[in-house]
Amino acid sequence: MRKLIIKNGIVVDPVTKTEIKRDIYIENGVIKDFPREKTIKGAETLDAKGLIVLPGLIDMHVHLREPGFEYKENIKSGMEAGVAGGFTSICCMPNTNPPNDSKSVNSFLLNKAKSINLINLFTIGAVSKGLNGASLANIGELKESGAVAISDDGNPVDDSSLMARALLYAKTFDLPVISHSEDIKLRGKGVMNEGAVSQRLGVAGIPNIAEEIAVARDVLLAKYYDARLHIAHVSTKGSVNIIRRAKKEGANITCETCPHYFTLSEDSLLNYNTNAKMNPPLRAKDDVLAIKEALLDGTIDVIASDHAPHSEDEKDTTLDDAPFGIIGLQTSLPLTLKLYREKRLTLTDIAMLMSLNPANILNLGNRGGIKNGFAGDITIVDINKKWVFTKDRIKSLSKNSPFIDMDFVGLPLYIVVNANLIKAN
């Protein structure tokens, strides 16, 4: 496919903030203005009548587990889950084994992705060597070998002076720092949100403030040093308030939330459901509401899945023993479309949250819009399609999702990426 025409779809372009029925033309993987002549020789045509045409979705927070934990997920299976979820680009976190703190691991990931040739992979390098929080990783080397951001996701940087210098040093290379903002010691042995439910279940809780203290610190650091900070997986009302205020004061910060934080609450753990255990944890109903409001008013810039595969054996245990994390690539868009049907978000909002904003934050070069000259990354969605998220639809090697057997409305049917038209579902 060197030339593709997508006909009759409703084209949602967050760059021009338009949702109009029009045809689009992609040549050699780049969106082009429609040529004057009516017929284009050798062009393939896809009829998108009744479908929504979005700029290719970007999930900026994914764990692919390769190298080191290939029994949970590998680059190929993660990409296949991405395709089924309607994503044309995914960004992988560095907490693999070995971690992505060097050119050699970074190049391995990018070369492997290239050889699989399915969707775009962008890599996020480590902040600290070995994710140990003790010394800076070779951040310039990571950038030079292709990393688009740095993060110690999962092992948040405890030492404020290391965080300060990471922000400053990364600024030299114009790389954003993505922070998993959490006070690890305050989390302690907590396994779920601290509140009435954790008390009822008799398990150790993770207080809201374990997140908020760290969000406040990181926001203050970024503001003071005028550096680019992106806060991962915001889950509480307090965090949202801190970020909203800092943005008002002009701080150079952005943030993301995940679909589970605006869909589920701590009640999902009432039966000790290990597939509802993640970090940060599902919070109280108040927090869920605050996250929805923050999506609406632009405080939250991005919806990312924090796709975190763990094997069935690892999750088939007690709440205390099970690892944190759920898969999310295939449920991210359908869960977000619920907010569209609730009339909280427009399709343009969704295209911003899941495509244009992550592209801009990570500097992914002409992505996130449907305009002449942009990358020909497209996601085509039937927003009315009813379907059930059964376990056998899961493309990930891991099946750890709290949404299994849930009814969904809205399914991506095709993606276009790297000059290929791929059937998503």
Next chain:
Amino acid sequence: MSFDKKDLISINDLTKSDIYYFIETAKEFKKISLKDIKKVPTLRGKTVVNLFYEPSTRTRSSFEIAQKRLSADSLNISISQSSVTKGESLKDTILNLESMKPDAFIVRHHESGASYFISKITKASTINAGDGMNEHPTQCLLDIMTIMEEKSDIGSLKVAIIGDIYHSRVARSNIYGLSKLGAEIYLYGPYSLLPRFKDSRNVKIARSMEEAVKNADVIIMLRIQKERASYYFIPSIEEYRNFFKLTPNLLSLASKDVIVLHPGPVNRDVEIAGSIINENKTRILKQVENGVAVRMACLYILLGVQKN
């Protein structure tokens, strides 16, 4: 022309015309170093105490030679021999030495402000030979002298200062001194090693090595200390070398008459490619030579000129 201050602590103690006066005087003294008999009686009978609380080879020997050529009597005190190790305070050390009626203290100290502190409790002239990360005014003067030997108007120059600006007393004195003379200064290094606050209109932070060196008339490379990696300022010396080293390619972007300075000691192939030094593109040895003349001038101006 005269200079009536007792001490030289900061390059900011000097006006623009003071700076030129020091340089002109140094030029005269440079001639003495080129003679067969390299000694004049100018400071005969004057006692100079070299007080070095931090190891130094270059600056210390430069000051000592300057004193010898001016016929001053020198007393050298370095930490290991002094009573500091016995717990004596800086103030007591100075007051005791003061009783021996020295005419000048040359002070190198690891703490910023130490030279200033000493100058306030002694009648002797105090010359700052480097205090912490604060200032190194005689280095600035010798750099200006080296530049002026090849460039007619400092006010029209683009000067790039590259490396660990934050910890560098050389950079700070040069920024103050060169911007006072009107040079346009570009700083570059990792943001973790750049100054956080702007204090002169002539100073810009470059966004890249290329921007810093492009069309530069003077490039001042700074020494990076390996310990910076252990306090998170940089990831590693290898990475520093990859992104902040002056290479022949970068140098080719500079003005064709560019001169490269380095205060020494040099980490070859860390902050500057060895080949740039080998091919005589730097003025490192000129700087050392001019260092003696500048220090003779400083001693002469502070001690030798009759003051009322």
